Amino acid sequence: MSFHDTSNTGLGLGLGLGLVSFHDQSENCMKSTNDPLREIHKIKKVENPSKCNSTYPSLTLGPPDDDDDDDDEVNNQPPSSKTESYEYFRPHVSSPSAVSSFSNYSSIKRERDQVLWEKEFEVEVEKVPTRVGDVDEDGNPRKKLRLTKEQAAVLEENFREHSTLNPKQKQELAMKLNLRARQVEVWFQNRRARTKLKQTESDCELLKKCCDTLTEENKKLQKELQELKSIQATPMPLYMQIPAATLCICPSCERICGGNNNSDGGNNNNGSSHTTSLLIGSKTHHHSFYKSNKYPFPHSSSAAC
DNA sequence: TCTCGGCTGGACATTACTTCA
DNA sequence: GATGAAGTAATGTCCAGCCGA
Numbered sequence: 503m504s505f506h507d508t509s510n511t512g513l514g515l516g517l518g519l520g521l522v523s524f525h526d527q528s529e530n531c532m533k534s535t536n537d538p539l540r541e542i543h544k545i546k547k548v549e550n551p552s553k554c555n556s557t558y559p560s561l562t563l564g565p566p567d568d569d570d571d572d573d574d575e576v577n578n579q580p581p582s583s584k585t586e587s588y589e590y591f592r593p594h595v596s597s598p599s600a601v602s603s604f605s606n607y608s609s610i611k612r613e614r615d616q617v618l619w620e621k622e623f624e625v626e627v628e629k630v631p632t633r634v635g636d637v638d639e640d641g642n643p644r645k646k647l648r649l650t651k652e653q654a655a656v657l658e659e660n661f662r663e664h665s666t667l668n669p670k671q672k673q674e675l676a677m678k679l680n681l682r683a684r685q686v687e688v689w690f691q692n693r694r695a696r697t698k699l700k701q702t703e704s705d706c707e708l709l710k711k712c713c714d715t716l717t718e719e720n721k722k723l724q725k726e727l728q729e730l731k732s733i734q735a736t737p738m739p740l741y742m743q744i745p746a747a748t749l750c751i752c753p754s755c756e757r758i759c760g761g762n763n764n765s766d767g768g769n770n771n772n773g774s775s776h777t778t779s780l781l782i783g784s785k786t787h788h789h790s791f792y793k794s795n796k797y798p799f800p801h802s803s804s805a806a807c
Numbered sequence: 808t809c810t811c812g813g814c815t816g817g818a819c820a821t822t823a824c825t826t827c828a
Numbered sequence: 829g830a831t832g833a834a835g836t837a838a839t840g841t842c843c844a845g846c847c848g849a
Contacts, residue, residue, distance in 0.1 A: 577839085647837075647838095648824090648826090648836085648837080649824065649836090649837080666816090666817080669816095684838090685837080685838090687816090688838060688839085689836095689837075689839065691816095691817070691818080691819095691838095692836065692837070692838085694817085694818080695818080695819075696835095698818090
């Protein structure tokens with residue numbers, strides 16, 4: 503059973519409605535897909551991107567001029583200095599930069615962070631693809647890289663220690679794995695999402711079992727009730743008429759019991775301490791139910807029985 | 808002290824690519 | 829080889845919290 507199927511269990515775990523993307527506004531440049539990056543790559547290959555700029559004349563969310571120079575990515579010239587290295591990669595690494603006019607603030611911010619970080623640590627990350635197969639025939643790295651087993655193992659190990667990273671840990675891990683900090687950040691985000699999804703799935707399974715068990719229990723009780731009603735319809739023999747003073751009501755199940763609960767020393771088979779329950783005709787007493795492993799949730803008042 | 812705007816990180820929904828049966 | 833499902837890297841958006849003006 504998939505996670506989404508669980509909405510049919512009636513357990514109220516359905517998901518909300520999705521968001522309406524504003525990508526659809528990009529009628530001229532992104533009509534065929536919701537992925538502006540993919541579309542931009544196509545555009546860059548076949549035609550002058552400036553044709554699309556007219557569609558977004560006002561979306562100029564690019565980084566400030568002091569640390570950015572978009573001319574580099576247009577010309578796609580190799581960097582002349584270390585500080586320009588990231589610009590050299592921007593068109594194909596974390597590609598939103600190539601389409602800054604389409605990007606939101608987050609993309610810009612992350613790019614700027616990356617540039618600043620590389621400047622600070624005097625490193626250049628992913629100047630070459632990490633693996634041979636990551637380059638297509640045009641020499642552009644694939645949009646999506648598969649992490650190596652070693653990288654995934656290290657990330658997994660770190661995730662076990664702490665599911666979130668502070669900026670320093672993120673940078674260190676990125677350097678260690680020769681990844682961008684953004685990649686580490688994304689991996690942890692996705693990893694948290696997967697963990698939560700699995701937890702939700704297991705919770706749902708648990709609730710479903712619980713629901714099934716309660717349904718079964720309900721059937722038994724209904725049957726028991728029917729038996730009681732049938733007994734009530736027939737006159738009770740005199741020897742079964744126990745004086746009311748000797749009776750008590752179990753606080754847990756509110757059933758009428760005999761006065762002395764310890765009369766048999768608690769040695770009854772089903773774990774119940776009731777000795778002279780008046781549920782005549784009932785073959786099972788369900789107080790033991792909540793004490794068993796059949797029922798996953800603790801029964802707060804089960805101790806009374 | 809309160810308010811407002813910018814910034815940040817996380818959650819979430821979604822897309823697109825990769826792998827595998 | 830084609831295909832569909834599953835896994836997952838990556839992106840975009842929203843939101844809450846923090847901080848300085």
